[in-house]
Amino acid sequence: xxxxxxxLWSQRCIVGCLVLSLSGLSGCSxxxxxxxxxxxxxxxxxxxxxGPPASPEAxxxxxxxxxxxxxxxxxxxxxxxxxxxxxxxxxxxxVLNDVPISExxxxxxxxxxxxxxxxxxxxxLDNNPHAFSKxxxxxxxxxxxxxxxxxxxxxxxxxGYLQKVIDYYQxxxxxxxxxxxxxxxxxxxxxxxxxxxxxCEPNETPIDCEFRLQHPSLVFIRVGSNDVGRxxxxxxxxxxxxxLCFERGVIPxxxxxxxxNEGSNANNEMLRELAENYDVPFWDFDRVADTIPGRGxxxxxxxxxxxxxxxxxxxxxxxxxxxxHNITAxxxxxELWRNLPxxx
Amino acid sequence: MLILAGCKGEDRxxxxxxxxxxxxxxxxxxxxxxxxxxxxxxxxxxxxxxxTFETVSDARIDGLSCTWDEVQSVVRCLGKIVASYGAEQxxxxxxxxxxxxxxxxxxxxxxxR
Numbered sequence: 001x002x003x004x005x006x007x008l009w010s011q012r013c014i015v016g017c018l019v020l021s022l023s024g025l026s027g028c029s030x031x032x033x034x035x036x037x038x039x040x041x042x043x044x045x046x047x048x049x050x051g052p053p054a055s056p057e058a059x060x061x062x063x064x065x066x067x068x069x070x071x072x073x074x075x076x077x078x079x080x081x082x083x084x085x086x087x088x089x090x091x092x093x094x095v096l097n098d099v100p101i102s103e104x105x106x107x108x109x110x111x112x113x114x115x116x117x118x119x120x121x122x123x124x125l126d127n128n129p130h131a132f133s134k135x136x137x138x139x140x141x142x143x144x145x146x147x148x149x150x151x152x153x154x155x156x157x158x159x160g161y162l163q164k165v166i167d168y169y170q171x172x173x174x175x176x177x178x179x180x181x182x183x184x185x186x187x188x189x190x191x192x193x194x195x196x197x198x199x200c201e202p203n204e205t206p207i208d209c210e211f212r213l214q215h216p217s218l219v220f221i222r223v224g225s226n227d228v229g230r231x232x233x234x235x236x237x238x239x240x241x242x243x244l245c246f247e248r249g250v251i252p253x254x255x256x257x258x259x260x261n262e263g264s265n266a267n268n269e270m271l272r273e274l275a276e277n278y279d280v281p282f283w284d285f286d287r288v289a290d291t292i293p294g295r296g297x298x299x300x301x302x303x304x305x306x307x308x309x310x311x312x313x314x315x316x317x318x319x320x321x322x323x324x325h326n327i328t329a330x331x332x333x334x335e336l337w338r339n340l341p342x343x344x
Numbered sequence: 345m346l347i348l349a350g351c352k353g354e355d356r357x358x359x360x361x362x363x364x365x366x367x368x369x370x371x372x373x374x375x376x377x378x379x380x381x382x383x384x385x386x387x388x389x390x391x392x393x394x395x396t397f398e399t400v401s402d403a404r405i406d407g408l409s410c411t412w413d414e415v416q417s418v419v420r421c422l423g424k425i426v427a428s429y430g431a432e433q434x435x436x437x438x439x440x441x442x443x444x445x446x447x448x449x450x451x452x453x454x455x456x457r
Contacts, residue, residue, distance in 0.1 A: 138432060183429030187395045192455055193370070193425075194396070197439045202455035226399050226429065233395065 089335040097291035106282035114279040122249025135179040136222035142176040148310040150174040157312035179210040185226040186237035222255040224267035256286035296321030356449035363419040366452040371403035383453035403427040
């Protein structure tokens with residue numbers, strides 16, 4: 001669609017229209033109760049939107065400090081990343097919706113080694129240990145993806161131990177950043193046309209722009225819903241992104257999606273393979289999606305069912321797409337933080 | 345026999361027209377035109393340029409208006425590309441673009457200040 005420069009059009013036709021006297025040449029051409037029965041170790045009670053205030057019978061008062069008494073299973077002080085001597089996620093929340101947490105938050109020892117190396121690179125490049133970024137499509141846009149953990153109110157319920165990472169990464173949760181766009185696919189992550197000119201430099205890609213502005217030490221990557229019909233490009237660009245993260249010292253957290261927009265589960269499978277090959281954190285939302293009504297997706301089959309309350313004492317909390325999506329993202333952040341030599 | 349040809353934005357001597365045509369080709373995924381209008385320096389980005397609006401059902405340019413800054417060799421454009429992804433729309437504000445003269449014609453050569 002053109003902007004109405006008629007004289008320009010006329011000029012073009014005059015100049016461009018060739019008169020040929022010979023032939024042959026032409027140029028114009030939703031909820032049920034969850035089955036968890038975990039004992040709460042640390043609880044933080046905060047008011048929830050649209051819900052009742054925390055009941056005194058339910059636990060300590062809203063502002064009471066969580067019980068932070070250390071337990072067994074601490075990382076030995078002489079191991080790399082022993083700075084955050086907290087209980088492991090595997091001990092605190094061994095299963096979620098009957099799925100072993102280690103199948104959702106995939107962090108084998110080799111991956112933790114890689115993560116520490118990337119983190120060290122990032123620190124040498126002055127990346128902010130308290131900052132993370134987001135790269136992806138509308139499934140992780142604000143305000144749905146974790147924003148509430150900055151802004152409140154929320155109620156972590158039995159997952160109160162996660163408050164530590166909320167405190168540590170304060171400010172990053174509400175930040176959509178410059179690399180989250182509706183419709184983003186892997187090849188547009190590297191296209192300056194997608195970068196916001198109000199924040200990004202000319203010819204700067206959305207990822208470069210985001211990394212320059214935020215200096216993150218970690219990045220959540222949630223792509224693939226729009227990468228349809230070009231598995232070659234998906235693979236190439238994801239590989240490029242992971243390698244860029246290594247180079248920039250930013251720990252890539254590769255997330256899976258619940259949809260099957262590509263007509264199969266090829267994109268998630270490719271993401272899993274890449275995460276294994278590169279030994280990087282794998283946040284497998286797709287693995288737990290089967291435990292959520294409608295695989296956690298809204299009627300459009302892409303976006304997740306909302307959980308505005310962010311109150312994890314509610315019986316349906318883990319029966320909503322974003323309820324599970326956001327708490328598992330926070331769990332990934334917790335386990336990574338716990339294994340990194342982060343400064344206070 | 346007379347054949348009219350070249351009506352589809354063939355004014356390669358007008359930098360504004362070249363940028364406008366390039367943007368139009370980009371949203372239309374008109375590979376041939378993108379190839380023709382891309383400067384040699386940007387050739388390595390051809391594939392990226394071709395796929396910018398891939399998987400978009402309908403992309404359009406609203407309010408396109410470009411002006412040529414001869415001193416800076418820059419074409420500054422106002423308006424936005426509007427693209428739909430299912431029921432959602434994403435807008436891409438137009439920017440300033442560098443143009444260079446190669447082989448006697450102007451070519452699009454990336455973004456500029």
